[in-house]
Structures are given as structure tokens and as C-alpha cells.
Amino acid sequence: MNKAKVLVLGGLRDEALTDLKNICQVDIGPVGHRPEDDREWVLDHIAEYDGVIVAKMAFDREMIDAAKNLKIISTYGVGFDHVDVEYAKEKGIVVSNCPKSVLRPTAELAWTMIMASARRLHYYDHALREGVFLNADEYDNQGYSIEGKTLGIVGMGRIGQQVARFAKAFGMTIIYHNRHQVDDQIATELDAKYVDLDTLAKEAANNVLSFFKDGQAINQIN
Structure with missing residues (x-):
């Protein structure tokens, strides 16, 4: 059985990254130092991934439309105002956050x-x-x-x-x-x-x- 492919956008603790790699194929993407360039990179590559862990990069309609295989968007921390939750739902994509982490x-x-x-x-x-x-x-x-x-x-x-x-x-x-x-x-x-x-x-x-x-x-x- 093939492992799900997950893109991590932003810092993730080593122990969490290790746990994730045990069950998924994990790639580390841009971390937001050059927002416009980073967004273009993600738009070009997001179709490859089943899941994404994102900090602040906007997952709007354009990004979600580009994510042809995406099944889940997981955000760091409590806030998820950078994700178009309603549109993600329309596309059958689960959106999760981490309300207790911060x-x-x-x-x-x-x-x-x-x-x-x-x-x-x-x-x-x-x-x-x-x-x-x-x-x-x-x-x-x-x-x-x-x-x-x-x-x-x-x-x-x-x-x-x-x-x-x-x-x-x-x-x-x-x-x-x-x-x-x-x-x-x-x-x-x-x-x-x-x-x-x-x-x-x-x-x-x-x-x-x-x-x-x-x-x-x-x-x-x-």
C-alpha cells in the first residue's frame, strides 16, 4: 500500500516530523521567507499531494483548485482564517486545526x-x-x-x-x-x-x- 504524500509548509518539531514520516511520504516545502515565490512553488507542486500542513500561506480557491488530489489541509495552531474552509468542503477536503497546541x-x-x-x-x-x-x-x-x-x-x-x-x-x-x-x-x-x-x-x-x-x-x- 502506497503511503499518503504530505507537504509540510513551515516549521515542524523533529519528533512530530519523525512520527509523520513513519506513516506518510513527507516533503518539506518553502517556509514563507519569500511569500510570492513560495506561493508559486506550491501552486506548481500541490497537485502531487494528498495532504498539506500549513502555517500562514493562503489556501484560497486558486490554491484549492490546483490541489487536484488533496484530501486534508491541517493548519498550525488555532486560526484557520487563511483557508477557504467552505470551498474546501465543497471539494471534499477536510480542514483541521490544533486548538490546544498554542x-x-x-x-x-x-x-x-x-x-x-x-x-x-x-x-x-x-x-x-x-x-x-x-x-x-x-x-x-x-x-x-x-x-x-x-x-x-x-x-x-x-x-x-x-x-x-x-x-x-x-x-x-x-x-x-x-x-x-x-x-x-x-x-x-x-x-x-x-x-x-x-x-x-x-x-x-x-x-x-x-x-x-x-x-x-x-x-x-x-
Whole structure:
């Protein structure tokens, strides 16, 4: 039985690549350093493949039409707005994503920025690079403790909920706005209160935005 032929567009961990090679014939394509040239290469070769793993390259109608034998498009991470999902369905192509793969790393990055902002790390870093040594005893240079402060989360999906868990562990008050209120069990676990956007903007010391880029969400924050 012939192995399925898979094209990988973008970086893939060595262990994942090894596992994939055990069950498929795998080729590594362009990784996006020259977007226009890379797209032309894929358009010329995609008809050979049964599956593709793609990061950000657009799989629109033109690309899907060129993929005569394609059966699955798998995207890195959560987002799949670079894939014409409806047209892929019309062509009988499965589209999959990896919703949990970037959940904790993204939440950790958001939390890192909250801590850096509270403790003014960017301010100290910039000053030190300019050869200025700030006096940490001066009140304005100290930043503030986040314990007891209010965190506002816009978009209480998986990532927003993970950020809320970090915030709860640090003793913050959590308010959130979402298209729909989360289940009572989750709200109780996170000790999170649903509020409207205006209230969130007024009461929160720090804000986290965590939502898909779509027509309903893109203009919520100005």
C-alpha cells in the first residue's frame, strides 16, 4: 500500500516530523521567507499531494483548485482564517486545526506582558540599554503589585480562561466580556464576573484581548 504524500509548509518539531514520516511520504516545502515565490512553488507542486500542513500561506480557491488530489489541509495552531474552509468542503477536503497546541504558550506570553507592564521591565530595559541606571527606591520606578488589582479579559475562550487561572493564582479580581457568558462552573472556578465592555474598560487595571479575527470581533476595541 502506497503511503499518503504530505507537504509540510513551515516549521515542524523533529519528533512530530519523525512520527509523520513513519506513516506518510513527507516533503518539506518553502517556509514563507519569500511569500510570492513560495506561493508559486506550491501552486506548481500541490497537485502531487494528498495532504498539506500549513502555517500562514493562503489556501484560497486558486490554491484549492490546483490541489487536484488533496484530501486534508491541517493548519498550525488555532486560526484557520487563511483557508477557504467552505470551498474546501465543497471539494471534499477536510480542514483541521490544533486548538490546544498554542493555548498555554499564548496565555503565558500574555501573562508575561502583564507582569512586565506592572513591574515596568520595559522601562528598566530601555534605560539600561541607554546607559541609565534607575533608582529603584524612587516610587515612580517601582511599578506596582498586581495582587488585588482587576484584570479585564475580552474573549473568555480557552486562552482567556488560562490567563484567568494565572490571574486568580496571583490574587487578582477577574472580570470578562464575551459573546456569551461562560458556564457557571467555569465562572465559579475562575471567580470571574461577566460585565459589559464599558464597565470592563473603566474597572480593569490590565486588559487582555483574546478572540478570533472576524467580522463580529474585529471592531470591538478602538
